[in-house]
Amino acid sequence: MGISGRIAAAFQSSAMTPLLALIALLLGLMAIAVTPKEEEPQIDVTFADVYIPFPGASPREVESLVTNPAEQIVSEINGIDKIYSFSQPGGAMIVAIFEVGIPRNEAVVKIYNKLYSNNDWMPANMGVGQPIIKPRGIEDVPIVNVTLSPKSDSASLEEITSVAHGLETELKRIPGTRDIYTVGRQPTIVNVRLDPAKMSGYGVTIDSLNQMLPDANSASPMLALTQDNQSIPLQIGEFLTNVDEVKQLVVGLHDGQPVYLSDIADINLGIDTPTQVVWTSHKSDIKPAVTIAIAKKSGENAVDVAKAVDERLGELESTLIPDNIQVDVTRDYGQTAADKANTLIGKLAFATGAVVLLVLVTMGVREAVVVGVAVIITLLLTLFASWAWGFTLNRVSLFALIFSIGILVDDAIVVVENIHRHMMKGKQKLAELIPGAVDEVGGPTILATLTVIAALLPMAFVSGLMGLI
Structure with a gap:
């Protein structure tokens, strides 16, 4: 036998x-x-954005002094597939694409080691900053997008942006989430318009302002004052928290009197120019909106993470989310992954059942x-x-x-x-x-x-x- x-x-x-x-x-x-359910298989396709600041330089200067040497160094990394570079005013952007299959952590370590072990290539004493490296991969693609829009004209984009920032903090507490960011936000900034005539009258220069303003918005590490066998913790300075504190900054002395920033400038709270804009439509009613993009950690179940996000949003209704703001889930890869996986599992069961039925009959x-x-x-x-x-x-x-x-x-x-x-x-x-x-x-x-x-x-x-x- x-x-x-x-x-x-x-x-x-x-x-x-x-x-x-x-x-x-x-x-x-x-x-x-x-077993985690996903719409597509997880594949290591890692690339990295490397930004090298060069303030005040023209694109041609950036290309010759920064971009070309950096390209040469990055190209020497083992496993690099393609390199793209962009020379722009104030800095260079290099996109390094690794070969498919190289793990993200390994790629990040390689590019960090190569750049920081070759710091001597940077022009000395010319203001070239340290490289800023941002690794990216397939797991950076958001699985859930939550769009916030006004139900009526009573909700402004500034209010929606504030709510979105609060939601970011809450959603980051959900296990399995990795990268959460807001698209279309309108951040508030403090506008300071200097008056040259008043600055000249008070004897305040731009150089002195550049030195005083950063020092005024800083706090020292915790210090210790020792006296009579006692140690007293001290902290010097504090960060600015509102526009009134900015107005009360002392920027100089004139005739023995302090000169405040409000004496030489018009200061007000305004809205920064947005770099991204989001629009949403409700029954042909197009409105400006803000979108929160949520990505998951590698290896996590997209279905479970998306479901947890949806449940958390339901818990925050009427608490963190006001009644005048509409919340819509405009992308849910967890649901689509579950639907497609369940459909294919159903087809698998159907094929098996059909074979068993055929054998039963014959x-x-x-x-x-x-x-x-x-x-x-x-x-x-x-x-x-x-x-x-x-x-x-x-x-x-x-x-x-x-x-x-x-x-x-x-x-x-x-x-x-x-x-x-x-x-x-x-x-x-x-x-x-x-x-x-x-x-x-x-x-x-x-x-x-x-x-x-x-x-x-x-x-x-x-x-x-x-x-x-």
């Missing part, structure tokens, strides 16, 4: 067989419950149960292995499972049909004929499966983005 028959006989007579089947069933069900109940149990347990074990390996439930992985059902069902039907044929002869008992029947078709079935694997094996050597997918 060949290896297929011996394996069948060993599992047939072993008391561990039903226990192993039960363990496989439980592991698969656990994997379905805990062979009988016992054969249909055997095929159904074999297919289900194998699929559940595959899902458990996928979870243990770090994969997620997404369109690609579920499509692969549906594709594999054809091979799985074909093998099961061939083996069961041969057992059924021997049963129809009636010469042996079922327990006696199973090893021989399995041995007859075991070798060809294994070879047929290996042939399919060999046909698909070249896909494992595809490089780049398609290879990882």
Whole structure:
């Protein structure tokens, strides 16, 4: 008897067989419950924005003194795929794109080490600042967008921006969220318009203001005053918190009297010029709005994070969110990921059920149960292995499972049909004929499966983005 028959006989007579089947069933069900669901597979496509400030320099000066040397250094990093650079007034922007598959942390460490170990390339004493590195990847794409808009004209964009900042703080407390930012906000700023005539009259210069204003808006570290065997903590200075404090800043002396900033400038609280604008439409009524974008941590379940965000927004209604502000979830990748995953799981169940029904009609109940149990347990074990390996439930992985059902069902039907044929002869008992029947078709079935694997094996050597997918 060949290896297929011996394996069948060993599992047939072993008391561990039903226990192993039960363990496989439980592991698969656990994997379905805990495996993160996503719309797309998580792929390491890391790139980094490197901004190098050069205040006061023209684009041509930035290109020759900063951009070209920085490009040369970044290009020497192992794993760099492409580099894009932009020379602009006041600084250079370099976009370094790493090869697909390089982990984010490894890419960040490489670019930091390369830039900061080659600081000597920067022109000395010319005002070139330290590089600012912002790594980016596929996990930076928001999974939830929450748009705030006025229900009536009573809510201004300044009020909506303030509410959005409060929501940012609350939403950051949700486990699994990573990067939360506001788009279309209108921040308030203090406008200071200096009057040259008044400055000349009070003897205040621009240089003196540049020195005094930063010092006035700072606080020293905690100091200790020791006296009579006692240590008294002291803190010198404080940050400015409102426009009145700005007006009362002392910027000089004139005729023995203090000169306040309000004496030489017009100071008022205003709105900064927005760099991004958001509009929303409610039944053809277009209104300005503010959007909060929420990204998740790598490996987190997009469905759970999106659901937690929605629940938290419901809790904040009429407390942090006023009644005159409309809250709409304009992007919910968690819901779309759940819908697509559930749809594909339904298709998987339908395909399995159709095969079991076909076997039931053509062979009988016992054969249909055997095929159904074999297919289900194998699929559940595959899902458990996928979870243990770090994969997620997404369109690609579920499509692969549906594709594999054809091979799985074909093998099961061939083996069961041969057992059924021997049963129809009636010469042996079922327990006696199973090893021989399995041995007859075991070798060809294994070879047929290996042939399919060999046909698909070249896909494992595809490089780049398609290879990882």
